[in-house]
Amino acid sequence: xxxxxxxxxxxxxxxxxxxxxxxxxxxxxxxxxxxxxxxxxxxxxxxxxxxxxxxxxxxxxxxxxxxxxxxxxxxxxxxxxxxxxxxxxxxxxxxxxxxxxxxxxxxxxxxxxxxxxxxxxxxxxxxxxxxxxxxxxxxxxxxxxxxxxxxxxxxxxxxxxxxxxxxxxxxxxxxxxxxxxxxxxxxxxxxxxxxxxxxxxxxxxxxxxxxxxxxxxxxxxxxxxxxxxxxxxxxxxxxxxxxxxxxxxxxxxxxxxxxxxxxxxxxxxxxxxxxxxxxxxxxxxx
Numbered sequence: 001x002x003x004x005x006x007x008x009x010x011x012x013x014x015x016x017x018x019x020x021x022x023x024x025x026x027x028x029x030x031x032x033x034x035x036x037x038x039x040x041x042x043x044x045x046x047x048x049x050x051x052x053x054x055x056x057x058x059x060x061x062x063x064x065x066x067x068x069x070x071x072x073x074x075x076x077x078x079x080x081x082x083x084x085x086x087x088x089x090x091x092x093x094x095x096x097x098x099x100x101x102x103x104x105x106x107x108x109x110x111x112x113x114x115x116x117x118x119x120x121x122x123x124x125x126x127x128x129x130x131x132x133x134x135x136x137x138x139x140x141x142x143x144x145x146x147x148x149x150x151x152x153x154x155x156x157x158x159x160x161x162x163x164x165x166x167x168x169x170x171x172x173x174x175x176x177x178x179x180x181x182x183x184x185x186x187x188x189x190x191x192x193x194x195x196x197x198x199x200x201x202x203x204x205x206x207x208x209x210x211x212x213x214x215x216x217x218x219x220x221x222x223x224x225x226x227x228x229x230x231x232x233x234x235x236x237x238x239x240x241x242x243x244x245x246x247x248x249x250x251x252x253x254x255x256x257x258x259x260x261x262x263x264x265x266x267x268x269x270x271x272x273x274x275x276x277x278x279x280x281x282x283x284x285x286x
Contacts, residue, residue, distance in 0.1 A: 002142070005074035006091070006209050009113070010039055014051060017110045018073065020162060042208040043078075045201040050074070052122065052137055054170045069171050069179065071159060072118040072139050076209070078198055081151045088149050089198050091209045092191040094160075119157040119168055119183060145185040157183045163172040 009017060011032070019029045031052060032038075037049045046052055053071040076093030094114045122137040140157040148155060159165050164182050167174045192211040197203050 004078040004201075005044045005050065005072075006042045006076055007044060007051060007074045007115075008040050008042050008206075009075070009115075010040055011035055013110070013112065014038075014040075014073070015113075017112060017115050019110060019186055020052060020166075031105050041204055042206055043198055043201055043204045044074075050137075052115075052120065052135075053165070054122065055167060055171060057172055067169050068121050068123065070120045070122045070137055071165055072120040072156075072171060074118070074139060075113060076116050077118075077156060078194070078209075079148075079152045079155075087196075087199075088214070089196060090191045091149075091153075091194045091198075091211075092148060092189060094156070095188065095190050115160045116156075117165055119159050140183055142183060142185050143272070145187050145189065147187060148189060148191060151191065152273045155185060155189075158186045158189065160188050 007014070015029050015032065019027055022028050038051060039049070041048065043278050051073045053073065054069075076091050078089050078091055080087040080089050093116055096114055119140045120137045121140065122135060124133055124135050126133055127204075141154045142157050144151070144153050159168055159182060164205040168179055168182055171179075193214050195207060196208055197205075198208040
């Protein structure tokens with residue numbers, strides 16, 4: 001579930017889209033770690049690298065043995081509705097404002113596409129054969145909200161707003177018992193059907209998330225949000241995966257999404273809660 005996402009922003013705009021205010025009220029942008037691994041994509045598969053936010057304290061204190069909460073970033077995610085004729089893919093994302101437009105260089109605030117922020121847990125481990133330390137993450141899922149349950153019975157645990165993101169990331173100040181209250185379905189989500197072009201991870205183009213019409217079915221009629229998506233795709237230049245990435249800023253972190261083939265995210269969450277707040281993401285072979 002939620003193995004496929006889109007994250008089409010270039011590295012610089014992705015960093016700007018994640019700007020936040022620190023404890024002193026100063027506006028700051030996260031810093032990259034392993035930015036060279038990031039590649040914008042309209043069709044990101046489970047084994048690819050994806051942008052992830054985590055607390056700076058994980059790096060400053062060597063506190064990788066506890067906490068392990070992270071926020072997975074994406075434009076949105078894909079889900080497939082099963083029906084008699086096969087599977088129909090949908091793109092699911094935050095509602096967007098009508099004035100959504102690509103932010104200009106030098107703007108203090110990002111005015112572009114609002115990123116979807118999903119609760120996750122991560123692990124850091126050394127491959128059995130040795131080599132560079134690997135980071136893997138798992139997106140936590142919950143029962144689907146009423147509006148999207150006809151597509152799939154599960155959905156990511158979405159963190160809606162800066163305060164929810166801060167609480168989830170701040171493992172040092174916010175205990176697991178409080179943070180877990182954030183793991184719940186959200187109704188603040190919109191969706192539209194997309195072409196089966198997205199079914200193949202080899203296809204990586206704006207067509208993957210462009211809305212389509214499905215006959216006369218009212219429930220899948222194009223929404224204002226999907227019209228914003230079309231405008232975003234038309235105006236966004238940095239979203240192209242083919243764009244050369246020069247002078248990339250150093251930013252948060254870049255993890256490999258490597259979900260367990262045997263355990264669901266619900267199983268992993270239960271295992272995590274059973275170990276006094278220390279999430280246990282299963283290690284996977286390289």
